[in-house]
Amino acid sequence: MKKKRVIPVLLLKEGWLVQSKNFNEYKKLGNAQMAVQRLSDWDSDELIYLDISSTPTFTTNRSDTAAPEYADLADLLYEVSKVARMPVTIGGGIRSLSDIENRLKAGADKISINRGALADPSLISRASREFGSQCIVVSVDYLEAEGSRKLYVSDHEDFVGKHKDVTTWLLKIQDAGAGEVLLNSVTRDGNKCGYDIEYLDEASSLLEIPIIACGGAGNWDHLSEVLTKTAVDAVAAANIFHFQDQSVFLARKHLFSQGLPVRPPSINKDRV
């Protein structure tokens, strides 16, 4: 039986794991490789890292942090993928086929495109032709307004003008060959108020490709609610997985005990 996935999201800024609220407040949570090691030990179904760095090089030249330093994203991915026993999707800054190839080489299994697709939708079709659509996740951020959902792009307002309506954009990326959609409500980001059930239900019955729901998880019942009330294929969250020991294990245990179709909870016994 095909299982629903529970996916921790890591936001990386200059090589550090950060917490985000509404896409504009960031708090440093710690070292990225150690976070990946933990999530791997808790047998996460998958992992998504989104790089939101504002500079291409990460080196701080500090020796007092007692944390490993990475020169850039490729360097970090290379180190991090050594400890990842689960599939890893990398997003952030992908504009070309060679960007994709470089990330796959560094250890990514799938890649996630967001702004690169808004700027040039043909990137989706070119990438899926080259690497197979199963490798191409398109990440879609949106804002909720009464009765409507609008695409969100932090700058580049002109893109939003071109693709205002989220549903239209979702259908377009599906046609272009996207393999999956990471559908993220910016309005709920970091607010622990539960997922956008109404829209996730609508979108998941409309699209043929799998949807990964994101934005708003505040407790494990929020995850159950999405899996019960919508047809999404996976449920993702960031903050909720970074503050509790064995969080991913506990989340799957909760869902599994409710009879939801997730993998039985497990821990990598060789290490924990």
Next chain:
Amino acid sequence: MNKKVCILDYGSGNVTSVKNALDRLQIENIVSNDPLAIDRSTHLILPGVGAFSSSMDKIEALLPIDKIREQVSMGKPFLGICVGLQVLAEYGHEFQQRRGLNFFPGSNVIVLPSTVSVPHVGWNSIKILQNHKILKGLQSEADFYFVHSYQVTDISPDYTVATCDYGVEFPAILVKDNLIGIQFHPEKSQRNGDLILRNYVEVFA
């Protein structure tokens, strides 16, 4: 004899993930397309992420195919993962028809049925049809990580060791003598995947 795996690299496989998994399992390995390295290895792995025809283009451009065929016909174990399994078929039909390596004459690679959400991505259990040593230590209903839009078809049941059900029952593990093809990703399937990789190197041949 010491076991040594040669991981073949045609530019779009997730070579690093396979290498990392073997390193974690302390299985000696090398990433190389050098005929000498292929000769000196005891096991071959063809990883896979990619579309059928672009993968075949790169395989034909970058891999010493005659050397690989020679080694396989002499009995060297060969494992193809995901697209690395699919290219063992005679024909692929992703974007356009393309001839594969044809280790399974008469077989085709076709798109998954439109009744399910495609690609098939995530954890799914396999159904074991034949007891085989590659499965040693696995529990029934074991979950593995799949990510693919296409499946192999027109394969003799003699070769089909395990299947997976996703709108259609498709081959998950194929074995033909020393040749093995796996549709899921053992290198990303945690404990169950580790078992398969270990069995491949230590038990299979």
